[in-house]
Amino acid sequence: MSDGYDVVILGGGSGGYACALRSAQLGLTVALIEKDKVGGTCLHRGCIPTKALLHAGEVADSARHSEDFGIKATFEGVDMPGVNKYKDDVVAKLYKGLQGLIKSAKIDYIEGAGTLVAPNTVEVAGRRITGKNVVLATGSYSKTIPGLDLDGEKVLASEHALNLQKVPTSAIVLGGGVIGVEFASAWKSLGADVTIVEALPRLVAAEDPDISKQVERTFRKRGIGFKVGKPFEKLEKTATGVKVTIAGGETLEAEILLVAVGRGPSTANIGYEAQGITMDRGFVLTDERLKTNVAGVYAVGDIVPGLQLAHRGFQQGIFVAEDIAGLNPPVIDESGIPRVTYSDPEVASMGLNEDKAKEQYGSDKIETYNYNLGGNGKSQILKTQGFIKLVRVTDGPVVGIHMVGARVGELIGEAQLIYNWEAYPAEVAQLVHGHPTQNEALGEAFLALAGKPLHAHA
Numbered sequence: 262m263s264d265g266y267d268v269v270i271l272g273g274g275s276g277g278y279a280c281a282l283r284s285a286q287l288g289l290t291v292a293l294i295e296k297d298k299v300g301g302t303c304l305h306r307g308c309i310p311t312k313a314l315l316h317a318g319e320v321a322d323s324a325r326h327s328e329d330f331g332i333k334a335t336f337e338g339v340d341m342p343g344v345n346k347y348k349d350d351v352v353a354k355l356y357k358g359l360q361g362l363i364k365s366a367k368i369d370y371i372e373g374a375g376t377l378v379a380p381n382t383v384e385v386a387g388r389r390i391t392g393k394n395v396v397l398a399t400g401s402y403s404k405t406i407p408g409l410d411l412d413g414e415k416v417l418a419s420e421h422a423l424n425l426q427k428v429p430t431s432a433i434v435l436g437g438g439v440i441g442v443e444f445a446s447a448w449k450s451l452g453a454d455v456t457i458v459e460a461l462p463r464l465v466a467a468e469d470p471d472i473s474k475q476v477e478r479t480f481r482k483r484g485i486g487f488k489v490g491k492p493f494e495k496l497e498k499t500a501t502g503v504k505v506t507i508a509g510g511e512t513l514e515a516e517i518l519l520v521a522v523g524r525g526p527s528t529a530n531i532g533y534e535a536q537g538i539t540m541d542r543g544f545v546l547t548d549e550r551l552k553t554n555v556a557g558v559y560a561v562g563d564i565v566p567g568l569q570l571a572h573r574g575f576q577q578g579i580f581v582a583e584d585i586a587g588l589n590p591p592v593i594d595e596s597g598i599p600r601v602t603y604s605d606p607e608v609a610s611m612g613l614n615e616d617k618a619k620e621q622y623g624s625d626k627i628e629t630y631n632y633n634l635g636g637n638g639k640s641q642i643l644k645t646q647g648f649i650k651l652v653r654v655t656d657g658p659v660v661g662i663h664m665v666g667a668r669v670g671e672l673i674g675e676a677q678l679i680y681n682w683e684a685y686p687a688e689v690a691q692l693v694h695g696h697p698t699q700n701e702a703l704g705e706a707f708l709a710l711a712g713k714p715l716h717a718h719a
């Protein structure tokens with residue numbers, strides 16, 4: 262079919278391909294237009310390769326510290342081409358699987374760069390593809406700041422940083438948010454000397470301040486340098502790398518600079534404004550049903566203001582498909598979206614941090630409890646430090662769950678159920694958790710908040 266689709270989707274990343282698959286499941290005819298590779302940023306340049314790099318780093322650290330567990334092993338070094346092969350194999354396998362899913366769903370996959378030329382039409386290389394509904398899902402790109410040109414050699418964005426052929430001896434990471442701390446953590450594990458420069462007063466500043474403190478404590482112990490409250494001022498390229506000047510005049514030198522200052526929406530020059538779509542600083546504005554102001558045109562994923570996360574894109578893609586199919590799905594609650602930072606230590610959180618909860622409910626209506634992983638058997642076996650902080654409304658539900666420590670990202674599943682079901686501590690305290698697991702730490706935190714602590718150290 263060349264036109265007259267039920268759904269035409271522009272962009273085959275997390276948001277776009279999820280929408281395509283769900284639309285096809287619902288019996289709709291679908292065209293999915295992608296100029297690069299289906300899977301988008303997350304699969305090819307984001308979530309998956311970064312986590313493979315972090316896992317390779319974890320293996321290196323396990324080898325280095327094997328004696329802590331009574332195991333004699335020698336750490337001989339990092340074979341970066343080998344690490345890249347492992348990472349690329351993971352991506353390739355998932356890519357193949359995804360291509361198979363798209364094919365077997367009988368989605369018309371159209372390769373090429375598309376432009377919105379009418380509210381119901383996308384043009385690709387002179388071919389006009391028309392749909393009753395159009396879904397914009399063109400994703401995001403790595404931003405930089407004035408005076409910092411990304412050259413891909415000394416000054417890198419995350420996509421360049423994923424393809425280094427050797428471990429840098431030293432690196433400056435500009436930005437202490439999720440992407441910055443993940444690369445800093447991975448590179449340190451792989452043997453680089455790393456310093457993070459962050460303009461805000463703390464690392465992972467979107468998280469609860471107690472979480473930032475713990476990340477900073479662990480990074481200090483791991484020998485990861487960081488300068489917080491220090492905006493970038495100037496870059497000079499040197500014969501051996503880069504020289505960065507930060508607020509206060511201090512200079513830092515390293516082999517490479519990674520710029521991790523956020524991601525901008527990929528929406529320029531593809532017809533959105535020309536078709537009258539309401540935009541704000543490049544983002545596409547939608548209502549809560551992800552409809553733009555132009556009838557029949559939806560938007561999903563990183564181009565819609567909010568958390569730029571793959572699982573938000575998946576959910577939005579599914580939502581739009583169901584909306585188009587007339588299933589009238591319930592609106593997605595943006596505050597119920599899980600957040601995980603996969604550095605060592607990991608950070609995982611749901612809902613409101615303490616300050617925001619106090620703002621929303623009043624200081625006298627909020628109770629918090631910090632459960633130290635020191636009391637959790639599995640965390641001690643793993644030799645990790647950290648805690649779970651719960652924020653609840655007095656005599657009401659839990660409105661925030663904040664976790665830090667090795668592998669706590671795996672606890673987010675239970676945390677998001679607790680949060681999204683607006684559970685009361687006494688209800689969660691009744692649930693039996695397997696022993697010894699790290700999930701048990703969540704159970705113990707709730708036992709304590711329900712007034713019956715078991716393995717809780719003050």
Ligand SMILES: Cc1cc2nc3c(=O)[nH]c(=O)nc-3n(C[C@H](O)[C@H](O)[C@H](O)COP(=O)(O)OP(=O)(O)OC[C@H]3O[C@@H](n4cnc5c(N)ncnc54)[C@H](O)[C@@H]3O)c2cc1C
Nearest residue numbers: 272274275276296301302303307375400562563569570571
């Ligand atoms: C280093 C890094 C690590 C990350 N880690 C995580 C993580 O651990 N967990 C998580 O949830 N999120 C993570 N993210 C974020 C995640 O990758 C994004 O939120 C997600 O990919 C957004 O999906 P999307 O569909 O909106 O856009 P994208 O995945 O960016 O896909 C958009 C697609 O549209 C295509 N496209 C653009 N313009 C056109 C056009 N004109 N014609 C045709 N095709 C076009 C692009 O080629 C691209 O494939 C990470 C991101 C980065 C950069």
